[in-house]
Amino acid sequence: MAASIPFRLQNSLSFINETFLQFVNLKVRHRSFSSCSKVLFASSDVKAPSSPEGNNERDPFPMFVDSRVQDILSRITGFDILKVAGPHKRHLEKPKYKLLTDAELKGEMAIAKERLSKRLQIPPFMNPRKPNLTPLAVDPDLAHFDTSSYVFTDVTFGIADRDRSVVVRETDGTLRVAPWDVKDRMNQIYNPREGKEYLKPQMFEERNLERMISEKNYVYILDRACCQFEPDDPDFIRTTHRIYRAVDEAGDHDDLRSTRHFGSLAFYLTWHKMADLLLLDMLNRDLASDAKDLVRLYTILHPDSSCAASLSQVSSDSSAAQVVQVYIDTASTLRDELQLALQAMEDARKADRNGLKK
Amino acid sequence: MAMSLLRALAQNAKPTIVSLSTIATANLQKVSANHLWDGVTSVSNAGKKRGRGRNAKKRVDLNRGQRLGIGKSGLVYPGLTGPALVGKEMLSISEKKEGQESSEAPRVEKRTRFPKIPALQRGYSGRKFPGTSIGPPDPINDYEFEGFDTRVLEYKMVSHMTGNLGRKMRVSALVVTGNGKGLAGFAVAKAPMGKAALRKAKNMAAQRLQYFERYNDHTVFHNFAVKEHKTTLFVQKMPKGHGLVCHRVLKTICQIIGIEDLHVKTEGRTGNIQNVTKAFFRGLMEQETHQQLADRMQLNVVEYRPELEWLPLPVASPSCGKSRDEPITEEAFDFENMYYQDGKIPLKKQKDPMSRYTKDPVQWKKFLQVHRDRNQVMARNMRIIHGLEPTKEEIKLRQKPLK
Amino acid sequence: MAASLRSVLQHQIPLNSLQHNSYTIRNPLTWCRNLAMTKRLLQEDAEAKAEDNDNGSPSTKRQVVDVETSIRYLDSKAFQQGYGDKPVWFHYRRNFKGQFPPKTRKTCIRKGELSTSSPCPVCRDEYLVVDAKNTKLLKQFISPFSGEILESRQTGLCQKVQKTLVLEVTRAQDEGRLEKPLPFRSYNYDDYTS
Numbered sequence: 036m037a038a039s040i041p042f043r044l045q046n047s048l049s050f051i052n053e054t055f056l057q058f059v060n061l062k063v064r065h066r067s068f069s070s071c072s073k074v075l076f077a078s079s080d081v082k083a084p085s086s087p088e089g090n091n092e093r094d095p096f097p098m099f100v101d102s103r104v105q106d107i108l109s110r111i112t113g114f115d116i117l118k119v120a121g122p123h124k125r126h127l128e129k130p131k132y133k134l135l136t137d138a139e140l141k142g143e144m145a146i147a148k149e150r151l152s153k154r155l156q157i158p159p160f161m162n163p164r165k166p167n168l169t170p171l172a173v174d175p176d177l178a179h180f181d182t183s184s185y186v187f188t189d190v191t192f193g194i195a196d197r198d199r200s201v202v203v204r205e206t207d208g209t210l211r212v213a214p215w216d217v218k219d220r221m222n223q224i225y226n227p228r229e230g231k232e233y234l235k236p237q238m239f240e241e242r243n244l245e246r247m248i249s250e251k252n253y254v255y256i257l258d259r260a261c262c263q264f265e266p267d268d269p270d271f272i273r274t275t276h277r278i279y280r281a282v283d284e285a286g287d288h289d290d291l292r293s294t295r296h297f298g299s300l301a302f303y304l305t306w307h308k309m310a311d312l313l314l315l316d317m318l319n320r321d322l323a324s325d326a327k328d329l330v331r332l333y334t335i336l337h338p339d340s341s342c343a344a345s346l347s348q349v350s351s352d353s354s355a356a357q358v359v360q361v362y363i364d365t366a367s368t369l370r371d372e373l374q375l376a377l378q379a380m381e382d383a384r385k386a387d388r389n390g391l392k393k
Numbered sequence: 394m395a396m397s398l399l400r401a402l403a404q405n406a407k408p409t410i411v412s413l414s415t416i417a418t419a420n421l422q423k424v425s426a427n428h429l430w431d432g433v434t435s436v437s438n439a440g441k442k443r444g445r446g447r448n449a450k451k452r453v454d455l456n457r458g459q460r461l462g463i464g465k466s467g468l469v470y471p472g473l474t475g476p477a478l479v480g481k482e483m484l485s486i487s488e489k490k491e492g493q494e495s496s497e498a499p500r501v502e503k504r505t506r507f508p509k510i511p512a513l514q515r516g517y518s519g520r521k522f523p524g525t526s527i528g529p530p531d532p533i534n535d536y537e538f539e540g541f542d543t544r545v546l547e548y549k550m551v552s553h554m555t556g557n558l559g560r561k562m563r564v565s566a567l568v569v570t571g572n573g574k575g576l577a578g579f580a581v582a583k584a585p586m587g588k589a590a591l592r593k594a595k596n597m598a599a600q601r602l603q604y605f606e607r608y609n610d611h612t613v614f615h616n617f618a619v620k621e622h623k624t625t626l627f628v629q630k631m632p633k634g635h636g637l638v639c640h641r642v643l644k645t646i647c648q649i650i651g652i653e654d655l656h657v658k659t660e661g662r663t664g665n666i667q668n669v670t671k672a673f674f675r676g677l678m679e680q681e682t683h684q685q686l687a688d689r690m691q692l693n694v695v696e697y698r699p700e701l702e703w704l705p706l707p708v709a710s711p712s713c714g715k716s717r718d719e720p721i722t723e724e725a726f727d728f729e730n731m732y733y734q735d736g737k738i739p740l741k742k743q744k745d746p747m748s749r750y751t752k753d754p755v756q757w758k759k760f761l762q763v764h765r766d767r768n769q770v771m772a773r774n775m776r777i778i779h780g781l782e783p784t785k786e787e788i789k790l791r792q793k794p795l796k
Numbered sequence: 797m798a799a800s801l802r803s804v805l806q807h808q809i810p811l812n813s814l815q816h817n818s819y820t821i822r823n824p825l826t827w828c829r830n831l832a833m834t835k836r837l838l839q840e841d842a843e844a845k846a847e848d849n850d851n852g853s854p855s856t857k858r859q860v861v862d863v864e865t866s867i868r869y870l871d872s873k874a875f876q877q878g879y880g881d882k883p884v885w886f887h888y889r890r891n892f893k894g895q896f897p898p899k900t901r902k903t904c905i906r907k908g909e910l911s912t913s914s915p916c917p918v919c920r921d922e923y924l925v926v927d928a929k930n931t932k933l934l935k936q937f938i939s940p941f942s943g944e945i946l947e948s949r950q951t952g953l954c955q956k957v958q959k960t961l962v963l964e965v966t967r968a969q970d971e972g973r974l975e976k977p978l979p980f981r982s983y984n985y986d987d988y989t990s
Binding site: 124132137143233 | 775
């Protein structure tokens with residue numbers, strides 16, 4: 036570790052060739068660490084993940100951060116403060132007690148609500164990241180200098196993990212930007228984040244995931260995926276989408292309400308035009324405004340669809356039933372069920388109103 | 394003397410002919426077995442008054458484990474082990490018939506001196522009474538004490554002097570009885586015999602039951618200090634899952650009352666069980682519930698729990714519906730220290746957790762080693778889980794020098 | 797051991813009487829054998845051992861139980877009768893002198909046999925197998941309030957079992973069989989815009 040002087044990375048990446056970078060010793064003895072080095076570099080030649088859904092050409096992230104979308108998502112998530120606070124297991128501590136007047140209690144409650152509402156921040160919804168395969172420099176003179184690759188990491192204090200420069204000098208003398216998994220590992224070594232593990236937990240393997248889905252541990256899987264992966268990691272996207280589909284099929288949408296994942300679920304389903312079951316669940320639970328919001332979200336995400344076109348003719352302050360009706364007529368695949376649920380909701384509302392009048 | 398007499402008695406009782414010395418024969422033929430026994434076991438009238446009767450010898454059944462006339466050979470002696478006459482015919486000594494009982498009477502099963510007691514009912518130490526369970530109190534007029542348990546807290550010999558008997562000993566027992574749901578009582582009773590003392594105390598405790606309110610059925614409402622003569626208890630409320638960290642007697646009482654989480658520091662005369670018990674019961678009784686506090690102060694009692702992200706949750710509000718307007722302005726006000734008497738707060742000494750390492754260079758070196766390796770166990774476990782830990786052969790291979 | 801001592805004692809008397817007449821009493825343990833004797837003694841030892849085995853004396857070796865059996869056992873009526881609703885360590889009391897419990901023993905089982913008369917709550921029951929799949933057993937050693945593994949000082953587990961427990965709990969958490977406390981991760985959306 037000769038050169039450990041931290042320095043600010045220059046714009047020109049050719050500078051990296053020089054010796055000033057923090058030097059990560061991955062020079063490994065081939066014989067003794069064979070298993071380790073294999074794991075470390077197993078996925079360095081990852082190809083771009085094939086897209087299962089056809090919608091992948093569009094980037095969902097700009098739509099996701101749109102303030103209209105964010106508003107709708109946070110509204111339909113709901114805010115049950117006890118569920119958000121939820122008993123979390125943590126090291127035992129004594130509870131604290133205070134004697135407060137009504138006004139003070141109100142103030143404290145508002146502060147707590149403000150604080151806990153941050154717990155509902157929705158994880159970014161992104162497309163899988165693409166590997167950067169073009170070499171930065173090729174130096175044939177350096178080829179076969181060693182039997183293993185060298186990784187150089189910029190460890191300057193205060194750089195965000197995503198902006199950190201990590202490059203690899205490969206055995207054939209090429210200098211590349213490090214593959215994403217190597218970059219993630221280097222970040223975890225030099226700037227460890229609590230909750231993330233150096234090696235991917237076996238929980239995210241298909242067989243274990245299958246078991247946990249059957250146990251309906253949705254929130255825990257999603258929480259742990261957030262802790263472990265970056266939001267554009269193919270693993271993250273695969274896992275979360277798998278869970279969203281399972282939740283949708285099992286009709287357990289309510290489990291995710293008042294958690295940060297409900298917004299992601301709604302966004303995913305709407306993005307892929309699969310939101311019918313979610314809408315049905317909302318209608319069955321008598322959440323008319325949520326249903327209306329969901330249809331609005333659909334029109335925002337799919338402005339070219341026939342639903343958006345026909346909804347633009349309906350006035351903006353029309354009732355939820357009208358909006359949902361338009362969706363049922365134009366975009367739905369579960370027309371009969373939705374129609375029935377909508378009718379039942381309307382009837383129940385009417386009966387309530389009559390009951391109140393009497 | 395007594396031994397030789399006993400031996401003589403034993404021989405006398407057997408149906409065998411014994412040749413005794415002339416003097417002994419002369420005496421023994423005149424005296425009955427009862428008379429002989431009286432000589433050994435009786436105590437004079439004056440002695441009885443002074444309490445010597447209790448320690449006198451007891452009569453021993455010398456025929457225990459055998460029956461007259463029944464032996465190994467299994468002969469039948471007419472008139473002794475069988476009928477003497479059949480019709481008018483005299484029977485003679487004959488062989489044993491089939492299906493007869495075995496010669497020896499069933500042996501009395503010897504009771505083990507120390508029966509096996511379940512670990513949790515075994516008491517504080519050894520075979521002593523304190524800490525042991527003696528069951529629920531006896532029913533009073535059809536009222537069964539269901540779900541009750543009684544534990545002995547103290548069991549000791551006490552004595553006083555009398556003119557006639559001198560030092561007269563009795564047993565004093567302190568027991569606590571309760572149902573584990575807030576109902577409990579304690580009592581001290583004395584009796585000449587231990588068992589009687591325990592029974593007396595248990596039934597007396599059952600008539601002195603008190604009801605203690607508990608916070609969420611697991612702990613006390615607030616910290617408090619309580620003093621009884623030279624015994625002081627500093628009781629602290631604890632979160633769920635903490636357990637009972639206190640004097641063993643207090644632990645037993647808490648189990649009987651149904652308190653699960655508590656920390657108590659005992660100071661002064663902690664060996665005086667009666668005072669410890671009295672103090673603790675008084676302290677529990679004098680507690681103020683959150684509702685009482687809210688009504689007294691006209692303020693909301695708000696709880697912040699760590700597992701609920703320190704969310705303010707009102708546990709009690711004034712019963713009139715709204716609180717007073719002016720908040721507490723006292724800067725030093727703290728719920729933790731609210732219930733100590735005379736504004737005195739227990740001194741919490743701040744101890745440097747590193748002091749035990751920094752003082753001694755050897756300990757310091759050890760600390761550094763432990764500190765260096767603190768994550769190694771976890772890292773190794775992770776390697777094992779992911780199948781990266783090398784096998785023994787691999788390690789051997791590694792230790793060879795590189796070519 | 798017993799067999800070899802027996803054979804030693806049997807052969808000692810004639811040898812003594814022949815060769816060492818001067819020594820009437822000898823300690824059999826310090827008696828040294830001739831080379832010629834060794835083979836015979838060994839042979840007799842083997843025979844005695846074989847005899848012992850034929851007698852069918854009950855083996856003190858512990859039975860090896862697989863995880864599936866253990867999982868079935870934990871769900872069984874026998875387990876319910878034995879332990880009730882309490883965790884397996886609840887009724888276990890350690891034997892120690894004085895007020896403060898020392899560290900628990902290193903291991904209860906040596907060479908496949910119990911080496912102590914008061915084995916720890918897991919070692920005393922052969923059917924309790926500490927394994928990542930056996931979550932019902934693992935949960936008994938995790939605090940339901942803090943989610944931390946209980947100390948061996950509290951549960952009385954021997955050090956060997958405690959180490960296995962830590963490993964298996966970590967494994968179970970890694971495989972998602974047990975939940976693990978997670979921190980909250982907040983995102984800065986601006987990081988992901990580029």
